[in-house]
Amino acid sequence: MTGTLRVSVWRGAAAGRLVEYEVPAQESQTVLDVVSHIQRHLDPTLSYRFACRVGMCGSCAMSVNGVPRWTCRTHVRRVARDGRLELRPLANLPVIKDLAVEMGEFFAKWTRAGGAFVPAPGLGPDFARVAPDAPARQAASAGIECIGCGVCYAACDVVRWNEEFLGPAALNRAWTLLNDVRDGAGAARLGAVAGDAGCHACHSQQSCALHCPKHLDPTAAIAGLKRATAMAALRGAL
Amino acid sequence: MGARGETWLWLLQRATAVVLAFAVLVHLATLIYAVRHGLSAAAILARTEGNVAWLGFYLLFATAAALHAGVGLRTVLREMTPWRGAAADLLVLLLAALVAAAGWRAAFGLFA
Ligand code: SF4
Ligand code: SF4
Ligand code: FES
Numbered sequence: 001m002t003g004t005l006r007v008s009v010w011r012g013a014a015a016g017r018l019v020e021y022e023v024p025a026q027e028s029q030t031v032l033d034v035v036s037h038i039q040r041h042l043d044p045t046l047s048y049r050f051a052c053r054v055g056m057c058g059s060c061a062m063s064v065n066g067v068p069r070w071t072c073r074t075h076v077r078r079v080a081r082d083g084r085l086e087l088r089p090l091a092n093l094p095v096i097k098d099l100a101v102e103m104g105e106f107f108a109k110w111t112r113a114g115g116a117f118v119p120a121p122g123l124g125p126d127f128a129r130v131a132p133d134a135p136a137r138q139a140a141s142a143g144i145e146c147i148g149c150g151v152c153y154a155a156c157d158v159v160r161w162n163e164e165f166l167g168p169a170a171l172n173r174a175w176t177l178l179n180d181v182r183d184g185a186g187a188a189r190l191g192a193v194a195g196d197a198g199c200h201a202c203h204s205q206q207s208c209a210l211h212c213p214k215h216l217d218p219t220a221a222i223a224g225l226k227r228a229t230a231m232a233a234l235r236g237a238l
Numbered sequence: 239m240g241a242r243g244e245t246w247l248w249l250l251q252r253a254t255a256v257v258l259a260f261a262v263l264v265h266l267a268t269l270i271y272a273v274r275h276g277l278s279a280a281a282i283l284a285r286t287e288g289n290v291a292w293l294g295f296y297l298l299f300a301t302a303a304a305l306h307a308g309v310g311l312r313t314v315l316r317e318m319t320p321w322r323g324a325a326a327d328l329l330v331l332l333l334a335a336l337v338a339a340a341g342w343r344a345a346f347g348l349f350a
Contacts, residue, residue, distance in 0.1 A: 161317040194241035196322070200248040201313070226248065233245040 002026075005080060007034055009046065010088040013095045018086065025083065031071035032060050034085065035099065048099035055213065058149025062099050063088040068154035070213045090154040106150050106167070113170040114192040117177060120184030128182045140179040143172045143221050145214050152208035152218055164197035168208035168218030171199055175221035178228060190225075190232050199225040239327065247309050254306040261299040286348040293349040300341020308334030 005025045008018040021038050032050055039046040050060040055073040062071050064079050065086050076085065093101035130137050152168040153159055159167050174193045177183050193199050199222045208218040232238040239247070272282060286292045312330045316322050 158317065191241040194245045196239055196244060198241070198244065200244050201316075229241070229245045230249050233242060233249065238242045238245055 058147040109170040114189035118185035136179040155211040172218040172221040194229040254302040257302040296345035304338035
């Protein structure tokens with residue numbers, strides 16, 4: 001692809017506006033390349049985040065033509081419409097400046113959802129032996145590769161409607177720990193994820209799973225939490 | 239509401255959904271039957287009056303509908319409005335009670 005891309009970029013914080021830039025189109029070009037071009041050649045005051053550029057750190061997530069994506073793993077030719085791009089900061093998170101969002105509340109919810117590993121009593125110093133094909137191990141493995149990029153969180157309608165909702169990533173994390181046989185905080189964690197804005201608020205419509213660049217399925221994890229909390233409630237253990 | 243309350247409401251919503259799925263089918267089948275056979279109001283009442291099975295069915299149906307609507311309405315309120323406290327829960331409970339009362343009144347109307 002050659003020619004010029006017309007790129008509208010959000011400038012400012014919560015109050016701000018879209019500013020249009022013209023960026024030379026190239027044959028193989030990621031959206032992050034476009035943002036970097038703007039910052040290096042057109043306006044050095046543009047703020048945005050990235051680190052690895054290869055889809056490992058999750059810091060480059062932004063809204064690209066209305067869809068949350070890792071910009072370093074998104075080719076322009078896949079998403080540009082008539083040579084146009086609209087770049088905004090990730091939705092559902094407070095904007096610090098331009099394309100950089102405040103992730104504090106996102107990770108605070110991981111803590112509130114019981115996202116920290118708590119060693120089970122009597123775990124001992126040796127390695128725990130976990131059969132790779134044990135169902136719990138498989139359930140944990142399905143969600144363990146989350147890198148906390150916030151794409152799913154930006155894609156979730158329930159987060160938009162209810163800012164208290166713990167969100168797909170934090171609940172996915174809780175589900176992986178619930179299936180970790182070395183963890184000792186399962187009961188407390190069930191209480192943490194079932195609160196007023198916990199797993200039961202999820203609509204199971206899988207926007208999170210659709211957009212997760214790691215192809216994880218937080219919806220399935222949340223369904224697991226709904227089952228686990230329901231079983232605990234029936235046993236009188238919640 | 240807390241973890242236990244939210245989980246029980248979720249269970250209640252699922253359980254009433256199962257009841258409703260079955261009850262709505264029965265209800266539709268009886269509607270179609272009544273229309274196809276040209277049953278008059280009197281003919282229908284003749285079948286339901288004093289019939290404990292129909293009374294039980296419609297009491298269950300009305301109760302499940304009231305509970306299901308109540309829990310659902312509470313969720314809609316929590317998502318679409320900033321109103322999430324005990325007062326909102328009470329209002330929803332009141333509405334559910336009204337729906338249930340109307341349903342029970344109709345069920346007893348068919349019975350006696
Ligand atoms: S499935 Fe649940 S967590 Fe995922 S986007 Fe929908 S409401 Fe949010
Ligand atoms: S679940 Fe996927 S989209 Fe959500 S934070 Fe983890 S890696 Fe990102
Ligand atoms: S820069 Fe690390 S994932 Fe995009």
